[in-house]
Amino acid sequence: MKDVAQLDLDTLIACPKCDALYRVGVVNKGDQGRCERCHTRLFTRRRDAGLVIIATAFASTVLVIAALFLPFIEIRRLGFSNAATIVDAALAFYGGPLFALSLAVLALIIALPLARLVLTIYTLTPLVLDRKPWPGAKRAFRFSEAMRPWSMAEIFVVGCAVSLIKLTDLARVEIGPAFWMFVAVVVLMAVQNVVMCRWSVWKALDR
Structure with missing residues (x-):
């Protein structure tokens, strides 16, 4: 498993509720992202x-x-x-x-x-x-x-x-x-x- 310090921080997003970290790829308009742990909405490209x-x-x-x-x-x-x-x-x-x-x-x-x-x-x-x-x-x-x-x-x-x-x-x-x-x-x-x-x-x- 890669150390967090070695990851590109621009590709990471943290859940505002439970602080879970996720790596985000290319996000197109209409895409949504939710935390798998607490189901908080992370982003929505409307x-x-x-x-x-x-x-x-x-x-x-x-x-x-x-x-x-x-x-x-x-x-x-x-x-x-x-x-x-x-x-x-x-x-x-x-x-x-x-x-x-x-x-x-x-x-x-x-x-x-x-x-x-x-x-x-x-x-x-x-x-x-x-x-x-x-x-x-x-x-x-x-x-x-x-x-x-x-x-x-x-x-x-x-x-x-x-x-x-x-x-x-x-x-x-x-x-x-x-x-x-x-x-x-x-x-x-x-x-x-x-x-x-x-x-x-x-x-x-x-x-």
Whole structure:
């Protein structure tokens, strides 16, 4: 049996769940690879996956930016009404003892998702156009992947949905367009995560 140190590392792929090592040959579009030990998907070469990812990233970026300036929620009670945007909700504790919490919410639901989308577009655009990766593309994609666990737009949407259900007993609640935009962003980002083959992206960046 060959020692691992003597193998060509470019032909190896490690399972992200159980760390099993596999040697990968030529991978064509449409091919899939799964771990024999834990059945985790290792790679999937989908046709036109890059175009789908860039399209969803562009759409998500536009929706997030637009949602910042549109009403997220409006509450009516006894003839009075109050509307709030996403920024208003994130900065609800601004200036108080929970100032750090406001900044954290702003970063996790707005700044980090936007940064990930921009970095994804920057990384994949030249690859889809069959051109040389732009300067710093590897670092950009690495940062994007590092921020993935901290991008919590979907958790924010679920939390808001639960809160809105509880508020309906106290006042009339109207969901604004920004809420539905964020729901669309969550769906688009889920599609992006399913379609993206990170192993294929790294291989393309190493060309």
